[in-house]
Amino acid sequence: MCGIVGYIGQDDTKEILLNGLEKLEYRGYDSAGIATLNDQGVHLFKVKGRIAALRESVDNSIHATMGIGQTRWATHGVPSKENAHPHQSASGRFTLVHNGVIENYQDLKAEYLRDIHFASDTDTEVIVQLIEKLFTEINDTAEAFRKAMSQLKGSYAIAMIDREDHDTLYVAKNKSPLLVGLGDGFNVVASDAMATLNLTNQYLEIHDQEIVLVRRNYVEIQDLNGQIIHREAFVAQIDASDIEKGTYPHFMLKEIDEQPFVMRKIINEYQTEDNQLKLDKNVREAMNNCDRIYIIAAGTSYHAGLVGKEFIEKLAKIPVEVHIASEFSYNMPLLSDKPLFIFISQSGETADSRAVLVKIKEMGYPTLTITNVPGSTLSREADYTLNLYAGPEIAVASTKAYTAQIAVLAILAVDTAKTKGFSIDFDPMQELAIAANAMEVLTAQKDTIEELTRKYLDTTRNAFFIGRSTDYHVCMEGALKLKEISYIQAEGFAGGELKHGTIALIEEGTPVIALATQENVNYAIRGNVQEVVARGASDMVISMKGLEQDTDAFVIPRVHELLTPLVSVVPLQLLAYYAALHRGCDVDKPRNLAKSVTVE
Ligand code: F6R
Numbered sequence: 001m002c003g004i005v006g007y008i009g010q011d012d013t014k015e016i017l018l019n020g021l022e023k024l025e026y027r028g029y030d031s032a033g034i035a036t037l038n039d040q041g042v043h044l045f046k047v048k049g050r051i052a053a054l055r056e057s058v059d060n061s062i063h064a065t066m067g068i069g070q071t072r073w074a075t076h077g078v079p080s081k082e083n084a085h086p087h088q089s090a091s092g093r094f095t096l097v098h099n100g101v102i103e104n105y106q107d108l109k110a111e112y113l114r115d116i117h118f119a120s121d122t123d124t125e126v127i128v129q130l131i132e133k134l135f136t137e138i139n140d141t142a143e144a145f146r147k148a149m150s151q152l153k154g155s156y157a158i159a160m161i162d163r164e165d166h167d168t169l170y171v172a173k174n175k176s177p178l179l180v181g182l183g184d185g186f187n188v189v190a191s192d193a194m195a196t197l198n199l200t201n202q203y204l205e206i207h208d209q210e211i212v213l214v215r216r217n218y219v220e221i222q223d224l225n226g227q228i229i230h231r232e233a234f235v236a237q238i239d240a241s242d243i244e245k246g247t248y249p250h251f252m253l254k255e256i257d258e259q260p261f262v263m264r265k266i267i268n269e270y271q272t273e274d275n276q277l278k279l280d281k282n283v284r285e286a287m288n289n290c291d292r293i294y295i296i297a298a299g300t301s302y303h304a305g306l307v308g309k310e311f312i313e314k315l316a317k318i319p320v321e322v323h324i325a326s327e328f329s330y331n332m333p334l335l336s337d338k339p340l341f342i343f344i345s346q347s348g349e350t351a352d353s354r355a356v357l358v359k360i361k362e363m364g365y366p367t368l369t370i371t372n373v374p375g376s377t378l379s380r381e382a383d384y385t386l387n388l389y390a391g392p393e394i395a396v397a398s399t400k401a402y403t404a405q406i407a408v409l410a411i412l413a414v415d416t417a418k419t420k421g422f423s424i425d426f427d428p429m430q431e432l433a434i435a436a437n438a439m440e441v442l443t444a445q446k447d448t449i450e451e452l453t454r455k456y457l458d459t460t461r462n463a464f465f466i467g468r469s470t471d472y473h474v475c476m477e478g479a480l481k482l483k484e485i486s487y488i489q490a491e492g493f494a495g496g497e498l499k500h501g502t503i504a505l506i507e508e509g510t511p512v513i514a515l516a517t518q519e520n521v522n523y524a525i526r527g528n529v530q531e532v533v534a535r536g537a538s539d540m541v542i543s544m545k546g547l548e549q550d551t552d553a554f555v556i557p558r559v560h561e562l563l564t565p566l567v568s569v570v571p572l573q574l575l576a577y578y579a580a581l582h583r584g585c586d587v588d589k590p591r592n593l594a595k596s597v598t599v600e
Contacts, residue, residue: 002176003024003029003070004190006069007066008188017069027071029072031046033085035161037161038064044086048084068161070084083121093163098158134148146222177377177596181203186199193238194243205231237374242392250581282384292319293339304344325355386408442556458579464479465493467514470565472495477492498532513572
């Protein structure tokens with residue numbers, strides 16, 4: 001969600017900024033812009049829509065060696081050229097890009113900027129106008145920048161250029177992600193290292209409420225009082241080839257196919273040489289010492305949390321509650337005496353989850369983040385982190401991160417059970433390896449799934465996914481995948497619950513996709529299928545080997561009953577993929593969505 005790139009060095013900036021913004025496209029955006037600075041002044045280009053359109057609009061004859069760019073996901077003000085970043089102060093001296101949300105922008109406007117004519121509806125413009133207002137009083141850009149930052153409430157990652165200063169990018173951060181990349185004779189700013197990995201793999205972490213003056217040959221981090229802060233750079237652990245599509249038409253398809261490899265990577269990372277489970281001893285202790293676990297997550301990660309609850313309760317015998325992050329803060333349940341909070345987040349940046357983390361830390365409870373991005377905000381701020389090792393997930397629709405979350409939760413549950421001395425008849429590594437092989441079998445059956453998509457989903461307006469127990473949770477994920485990328489209205493339902501109202505929506509030909517991978521509910525879910533078929537539904541049963549019936553549309557290989565979500569989700573991911581493809585949707589960048597949801 002929103003992406004920032006900045007560059008100051010020796011080379012022409014246009015291409016660097018456009019390239020960087022393209023790498024951030026996956027985060028989701030609806031407008032984009034860049035500003036460069038040279039002896040002729042500031043050159044500003046903005047468009048509503050895609051980077052390709054921005055590229056077209058840029059004047060290639062302009063040469064400049066510093067600049068900033070941004071992809072905007074609209075919050076305040078509609079997606080439009082006027083509201084696109086960068087924004088400029090009234091005199092045009094200051095030009096700024098911003099990710100995040102300024103909560104007190106209306107107060108600042110009323111207090112300091114009553115006489116200013118605003119060119120956009122954004123909260124961002126208030127920042128740049130405020131900087132200019134403060135600058136007219138103190139005549140020092142760095143000081144005005146610092147002062148303005150200390151007035152802002154909310155989240156921000158900011159990069160600014162001053163028309164009269166050709167040697168500095170002014171950068172600041174609070175709650176929104178931002179990194180400074182270090183080069184030889186140049187430095188860069190990026191909300192995600194992926195944007196500038198082709199230029200450098202050395203990065204400086206910027207903490208909340210810090211200001212950074214980024215120059216060609218050095219970088220100075222300060223606190224809001226101007227005190228200098230020293231910090232070592234770190235090496236970004238992403239391989240540039242991980243963020244290329246290779247021969248795949250879409251990242252989503254590549255990431256679906258990568259799932260077996262991710263499973264094997266997780267097995268390797270969480271296993272010692274003598275085949276024992278390998279887990280941070282602090283995590284072990286935290287799991288062992290708590291009397292209840294609260295899982296906090298959003299979207300797909302929430303769905304993984306629902307599966308994780310089953311693992312932890314069944315194996316480690318610790319009660320687990322799973323909460324939607326955006327609800328938790330406003331409707332906090334009664335907490336147990338010794339709670340442990342587990343935050344599940346692919347990106348590690350989800351603002352809703354972070355808001356809960358901040359609150360929980362204030363309350364003094366232990367926190368663990370399970371994430372795909374070590375060094376992300378949720379990872380840095382929680383007491384402990386477990387990595388997913390899924391590699392960068394670029395498609396907005398999460399696939400390999402979901403299955404990685406489930407695999408890591410299974411390992412965590414088994415490890416805890418063992419620490420507690422419970423004897424369990426489940427070897428997670430062996431069973432994960434079997435699941436990885438089953439995933440491979442499924443990803444080789446794309447033609448069959450594409451045929452099923454044609455038959456059931458190509459022309460429908462809506463679809464239902466039904467399942468019981470574990471299958472129900474996977475159905476919720478299947479429905480989310482389908483709706484987010486194909487825009488088919490889809491619901492994941494508990495098979496037994498449909499008849500309590502929702503069955504009224506079943507009409508002649510309504511597709512109902514039923515999962516049947518759980519022996520104890522196989523009979524019951526098949527009864528539910530008959531109920532909808534009797535009302536005209538077009539049923540597609542996906543069952544597991546050993547539980548199948550002749551009429552089933554698709555049968556997945558047999559895996560351990562606890563791990564069926566890892567495998568049953570694969571055909572659902574592929575159904576969503578082909579449905580979106582056949583409808584001409586932008587599979588990797590669905591409308592209105594962002595990969596990293598950094599606003600609450
Ligand atoms: C759906 C999807 C989202 C995310 C949700 C939380 O495919 O990706 O539902 O799961 O926005 O994001 P993370 O996991 O980054 O916290």
